[in-house]
Amino acid sequence: MTTPATPPARRLGGRWIEHWDPEDEGFWARTGRAVANRNLWQSIFSEHIGFSVWTMWSVLVLFMGPEYGIDAAQKFFLVAVPTLVGSILRLPYTFAVARFGGRNWTVFSAALLIVPLVLALVVLRPGVSYPTLLVVAAFAGVGGGNFASSMANINAFFPERSKGWALGLNAGGGNLGVPVIQLLGLLVIALLGAGQPRVLIAVYLPLVVVSAALAWVRMDNIAAMSNDTGAFTEACRDPQTWIMSFLYIGTSGSFIGYSFAFGLVLQNQFDRTPLQAATVTFVGPLIGSLIRPYGGRLADRFGGATVTLWNFVGMAVATVVIIAASGAQSLGVFTAGFILLFTLSGIGNGSTYKMIPAIFTGRARVAIAAGADRETELGTARRLSGAVIGIAGAVGALGGLFINLAFRESFLSVQSGTPAFWAFLAFYVLCIGVTWAVYLRPRRASVPGAAELARV
Template identity: 80%
Template sequence: MIPESESRRPGGRWIEHWEPEDPGFWERTGRKVASRNLWQSIFSEHIGFSIWTLWSVLVLFMGQDYGFDAAQKFFLVAIPTLVGAVLRLPYTFAVARFGGRNWTIVSASLLLAPTVLALIVMEPGVSYTTLMVVAAVAGVGGGNFASSMTNINTFFPERQKGWALGLNAGGGNLGVPVVQLIGLLVIATAGAGSPRLLIAIYIPFIVVSAVLAWVRMDNIAAVRNDTGAFVEACRDRQTWIMSFLYIGTFGSFIGYSFAFGLVLQNQFGRTPLQAAAVTFIGPLIGSLIRPLGGRMADRFGGARVTLWNFAAMAVATGIIIAASGADSLLVFTVGFVLLFTLTGIGNGSTYKMIPAIFTSRARANVANGGDAAAETATARRVSGAVIGIVGAVGALGGLFINLAFRASFLSAGTGAPAFWAFLAFYVICLVVTWAVYLRPVPVGADRADVAFARV
């Protein structure tokens, strides 16, 4: 049952009273309702990710008869990455404006547009401009992540947000390897000339996702019409620091997910079937392990986990660079899968840091005489807005990665120069994490402003 009362507002299923931090409320009704919304959110976001990254698979179907070179294909898969990143901001607002359930229904239904368009145009002889337009429409799938995470953030108590957000994001991220695995099966059974079969498979799942969101999800009234939180989030330096770090984690995950198959084809001469047989492994592991990153952050602190994760990402990138120089496909693949695994852990730990930052700040303000209820409400409002902004900016990392690969293959015929740039970036992320969140607190400094992310 929906807790306390259900509003009769247009759209229905509005929860007027929601207090997840109250242990009694949580045990009586909160846990059950939150879990139901979480699992449906995961499914809807999963389909969204699949449609967003659909073009990472469709380019594997585009053989010589399409007439496009590697640089054009890298640019093609970068387009939905960019559009998805930009859409994440309005999708975050949409939760507050329309309600999480209502917007999930709309966003799930919108996935029919890029799917049907791709079904129509995907054949040899299609113009590159047409493909760019259709690929751009697929960006709507990328927006689903921000609205889903903002919505689920409001359902769970602080002590469980790392795990809940990790499950939500990890289950959504699984849409990447699943669409790639289905693409592999289509290529293996129907051949590389059957991209429409892959596209058609997803249409009924999109419809089911929208219907189940209508039936099983709820809106929380407390998060409606709160655009002021966005302004507060934009003014807070922590928003932009976390956005930068999320470029390194999620930006890497989504960028490599789009590019991995193309890199295998163009650097190691893999056929579409050979590339597809490997492409899904890294995103699969990275998606499955994301909740573990959130759980590790719950236990050890988000900043500490993030710091060591960036160090490991730099090492994995070094392995890839060495494998590229030795022309070793096996070592290259192992290094890439390891890098995918680390992006998953980092995605979970960085997202855990966001609510922890603002909750710790609220506690510090209460200790200095602030009102506990007001500070808690502010932390919840602003952290929800920050999640949307961080998700949008972080997704731009996928664009940068694919553009870097495009430039690398154009200039050197290999991805090695791009990997050197990625290595340098991970080192910078490591330094920023330490300097902002883990360095010793100077005497007299405001501890809430220096060390709050250690929670």
């Protein structure tokens, strides 16, 4: 979202960059690349800690034995609460970057993570009421908002030709917060037993302080960014916004939802102990996080729509494997299918996020070829892609909520996750159809921008 810079006297904080033009190859080679990469690596670390805090309840529920008096359905709902709050916060977090500056907002949002950690540290013990747990878990949702602000900020630093890799690296490094906190949870359970969840929480308190301090020292604000509610309104009216948000439910929503639910599914469907469940829950999110940048790189090379289409085909096949394994009660095949789903969701996360700026840049190129002003059209593309990244990130994260609610109803009704997996399969088939119909189906030459959209 790029508009004339705000007067310096009205800006908060320091480290404002007055001129930023990553599309200028000379500027990028001289100073742009180094500055952008410095901001990228710090953004990854801060987002990583945010993801860990956001998903910590998916680990904490593994510590909640019979003494907590909470059944499986209540646990699925408990981990759904931070998913919902994080999804809602992604919209205001996106626009906060433009309003306060990427560096300034990263410092604040990183420091804010202390609140859910301290609350969980105080209340988490046998005998705590379920409503209290719901309220405290809701505060962990602030970690989910960090993803949207981080992505909107990094989107402004990099040129179009590098966005797929940069956004994929930023998101993948942030997503690694999920397997890392799950692995740490495994270590705590293995070394100290399932009765010490507060040890895991305490580990993250100093990391939050370090994250905020490093963001203060190493990051920058871009002066040309300012709040643009017009871009948000325009994006909401654009059908592409909602099509991409729908597809992002299938990729990011799957990653988030399965990250929260995997351990609980293993415990309740295959009678795994907390230690047995924790031993494998981190593997899928780890692979999905590491492979996300390569999803963006594949999209840079072959086109986001093509990669996304075949990725959804793979997710549908993996879901069929899981359904078959559930019926056969084959833990090994079930786990392998779930890990494949995580892997494909990571690739799809990278390819769908690459599609967003490509769609609007493609439109701009069509307009420029028809005689429109280049700077105006490319500026509009940046504004809209920044807004859509925030909207799609928020809507897509709601997929994680739907997955956990589906599992809750499934286990309530038949004590198995199989009905939920049938619903997920139907959704992935629908995503295949939408991707092909909108971006890959042969179009008439008279459709404006059709050729550009086909290559996003």
